[in-house]
Amino acid sequence: MEIQIRDLAKDYGTVPALHSVDLDVKSGELLALLGPSGSGKTTLLRSIAGLEQASRGKIFFGEEEASATPVRERGVGFVFQHYALFKHMTVAENIGFGLSVRPRAKRPPKAAIRERVLSLLDLVRLKGLEDRYPAQLSGGQRQRVALARALAVDPKVLLLDEPFGALDAKVRKELRKWLREIHEETHYTTVFVTHDQEEALELADRVVVLDKGRIEQVGTPDEVYDAPATPFVFAFIGDSSELPVTVDQGRVWLYDRAVPLGLDVVGHGPARLFVRPQHWEVGAPANGLAGVVRSVLRHGPGRRAEVELGAGVSVTVDVSDDHAVRTGDRIGLKPSRWRLFLADGQAVAPIPARRPAASGFRA
Amino acid sequence: MAMSDTDDWRAAAATAGATGEGFAARAVLIALALGFLALFLVLPLVAVFAEAFRNGVGAWWAAFQDPDGLAAIRLTLIVTAIAVPANLVFGIAAAWAITKFRFPGKSLLITLIDLPFSVSPVVSGLVWVLLFGAQGLLGPFLKANGLQIIFAVPGLVLATIFVTFPFVARELIPLMEEQGTADEEAAMTLGASGLTTFVRVTLPNIKWGLLYGVLLCNARAMGEFGAVSVVSGHVRGLTNTMPLHVEILYNEYEFVAAFAMASLLAALALVTLVLKTFLEWRYGGHLAGGRGH
Ligand SMILES: Nc1ncnc2c1ncn2[C@@H]1O[C@H](COP(=O)(O)OP(=O)(O)O)[C@@H](O)[C@H]1O
Numbered sequence: 162m163e164i165q166i167r168d169l170a171k172d173y174g175t176v177p178a179l180h181s182v183d184l185d186v187k188s189g190e191l192l193a194l195l196g197p198s199g200s201g202k203t204t205l206l207r208s209i210a211g212l213e214q215a216s217r218g219k220i221f222f223g224e225e226e227a228s229a230t231p232v233r234e235r236g237v238g239f240v241f242q243h244y245a246l247f248k249h250m251t252v253a254e255n256i257g258f259g260l261s262v263r264p265r266a267k268r269p270p271k272a273a274i275r276e277r278v279l280s281l282l283d284l285v286r287l288k289g290l291e292d293r294y295p296a297q298l299s300g301g302q303r304q305r306v307a308l309a310r311a312l313a314v315d316p317k318v319l320l321l322d323e324p325f326g327a328l329d330a331k332v333r334k335e336l337r338k339w340l341r342e343i344h345e346e347t348h349y350t351t352v353f354v355t356h357d358q359e360e361a362l363e364l365a366d367r368v369v370v371l372d373k374g375r376i377e378q379v380g381t382p383d384e385v386y387d388a389p390a391t392p393f394v395f396a397f398i399g400d401s402s403e404l405p406v407t408v409d410q411g412r413v414w415l416y417d418r419a420v421p422l423g424l425d426v427v428g429h430g431p432a433r434l435f436v437r438p439q440h441w442e443v444g445a446p447a448n449g450l451a452g453v454v455r456s457v458l459r460h461g462p463g464r465r466a467e468v469e470l471g472a473g474v475s476v477t478v479d480v481s482d483d484h485a486v487r488t489g490d491r492i493g494l495k496p497s498r499w500r501l502f503l504a505d506g507q508a509v510a511p512i513p514a515r516r517p518a519a520s521g522f523r524a
Numbered sequence: 525m526a527m528s529d530t531d532d533w534r535a536a537a538a539t540a541g542a543t544g545e546g547f548a549a550r551a552v553l554i555a556l557a558l559g560f561l562a563l564f565l566v567l568p569l570v571a572v573f574a575e576a577f578r579n580g581v582g583a584w585w586a587a588f589q590d591p592d593g594l595a596a597i598r599l600t601l602i603v604t605a606i607a608v609p610a611n612l613v614f615g616i617a618a619a620w621a622i623t624k625f626r627f628p629g630k631s632l633l634i635t636l637i638d639l640p641f642s643v644s645p646v647v648s649g650l651v652w653v654l655l656f657g658a659q660g661l662l663g664p665f666l667k668a669n670g671l672q673i674i675f676a677v678p679g680l681v682l683a684t685i686f687v688t689f690p691f692v693a694r695e696l697i698p699l700m701e702e703q704g705t706a707d708e709e710a711a712m713t714l715g716a717s718g719l720t721t722f723v724r725v726t727l728p729n730i731k732w733g734l735l736y737g738v739l740l741c742n743a744r745a746m747g748e749f750g751a752v753s754v755v756s757g758h759v760r761g762l763t764n765t766m767p768l769h770v771e772i773l774y775n776e777y778e779f780v781a782a783f784a785m786a787s788l789l790a791a792l793a794l795v796t797l798v799l800k801t802f803l804e805w806r807y808g809g810h811l812a813g814g815r816g817h
């Protein structure tokens with residue numbers, strides 16, 4: 162079931178939490194809402210569920226206007242960060258709850274509920290735990306039960322608010338893979354909230370990046386990582402360095418030094434240049450922006466250097482094992498891939514093609 | 525290795541010194557507390573039972589053959605049977621509203637709930653006299669319609685409800701605050717109605733706290749003297765509750781009968797204490813923050 166959100170706004174008293182959000186969720190897709198704390202992810206998710214009353218705007222599930230339907234008839238499955246399992250009920254009673262509270266006419270017989278519960282336990286890989294109480298389960302197991310409980314009513318859409326936020330790193334990774342598998346088996350239209358970009362990029366079909374109650378970008382994980390639409394997205398997703406530059410007569414200047422971008426740029430005035438650590442070419446000082454290596458640290462499989470370019474600007478650079486870069490060395494840097502945002506925000510220079518400076522490029 | 529041995533030894537010595545000093549202080553404090561308890565709680569309790577049974581069990585039992593005494597017991601039971609359920613409903617409703625919704629005037633409501641605890645019981649009684657008494661605000665209206673509230677059972681019930689209404693609400697608010705709204709929200713998304721959510725999700729979450737609050741409310745409802753005394757009018761056999769009857773008997777030098785009646789109230793207090801302790805011991809985690817009163 163596809164979800165359409167039109168001009169959705171929400172404020173708490175005078176505090177705006179969402180400004181005019183438009184979003185389409187495709188049927189059967191796994192969509193991540195990603196953003197820093199306080200960016201409005203939970204508010205958006207809860208509005209879709211009907212747990213929060215939007216101040217303005219509409220939400221459609223398919224043809225039906227969901228925003229005109231109360232929560233209990235909206236047909237959403239909601240998974241909470243802290244599970245919200247019913248403590249006094251067994252796992253089976255928890256999962257069967259949604260079916261057992263249906264009006265008598267629509268309530269399946271006990272045996273059918275039991276059968277559905279057992280098949281869901283199978284789906285979430287918790288066979289044999291049906292008679293346990295939530296207190297007797299680990300955090301990861303509890304969240305699996307919570308998902309099974311949400312799926313039991315065959316929801317139109319599945320909504321998860323930081324479902325793995327309360328779990329330790331190892332279990333998180335495990336459950337991430339598990340959720341992807343379950344999604345592939347069931348194909349529920351799913352929206353999940355996370356502030357963990359790794360989780361969003363690894364798990365989702367598409368990612369919605371939110372900041373201060375606004376959508377900054379919607380795209381596949383590759384799109385938001387390789388072609389960030391705004392300075393915020395570039396800075397928020399992945400590692401990067403920002404250079405305060407000026408565009409003048411087709412060239413980009415860091416104070417009085419020309420930045421070697423390999424092609425001309427249209428536009429004029431102050432701008433922000435973003436480069437990821439792995440997209441710097443390291444060479445001789447005369448061959449690019451000269452800088453001094455301030456530190457070199459182990460970073461995963463490679464090494465990462467802090468290079469000071471002068472005037473209080475430093476950048477983070479991945480150095481390959483072929484370069485014997487040491488602290489104190491003077492080196493020259495040239496960005497192979499980069500992105501430039503003019504100060505007025507509108508005129509954003511497009512990203513160059515993957516091969517550096519090969520194809521044409523105009524702002 | 526040697527270094528850490530020395531440290532251990534020093535630490536041990538320091539602890540021993542501290543506990544040695546602490547022991548004396550603790551002993552004094554404990555003795556003080558126990559002595560105080562004995563003087564002000566145990567002694568009076570013993571005195572009540574000693575006086576009640578001074579002339580034997582027969583005399584104690586005979587005290588309850590008096591029709592006025594029986595009427596007082598019956599009246600106390602009636603008042604309690606109305607006041608406690610009323611405050612049960614009110615307490616749940618107030619705690620629910622305060623913890624599950626945001627609305628203007630919420631902090632005022634929280635303050636108001638505590639009012640009966642901070643107001644003198646005499647004032648709590650006088651409020652009703654001022655409202656419903658013959659010279660009161662609604663006095664003429666009541667009189668015209670032949671309704672009697674003050675110096676009658678309705679007044680006793682009102683005064684008792686007022687004095688005891690914080691107990692349930694105060695027990696539930698921190699408990700429900702701590703539990704949040706996620707369970708209810710989960711139930712709602714699963715299609716449960718408000719009533720079903722309350723009965724199957726909220727109530728099981730708060731039942732021990734609720735029982736605890738009801739217990740305290742009940743003890744106070746049966747034992748309340750001040751507020752009830754103001755609105756009662758002390759009509760023997762008609763508007764005297766147990767505590768009021770005790771006073772009357774005592775003033776008439778019927779010591780055995782007075783203490784016999786008092787021994788019932790004291791026994792109620794003891795039963796309440798035992799149940800309360802049991803609840804705290806067994807379900808401490810399910811009460812508000814595990815704290816006692
Ligand atoms: N119940 C509330 N009352 C007032 N402000 C709120 C409430 N819930 C959220 N907010 C505010 O709305 C904004 C968005 O919050 P939220 O949706 O929870 O963000 P996120 O889930 O991305 O961390 C924040 O500024 C937050 O302080």
Ligand SMILES: [Mg+2]
Nearest residue numbers: 202203204354
């Ligand atoms: Mg959130």
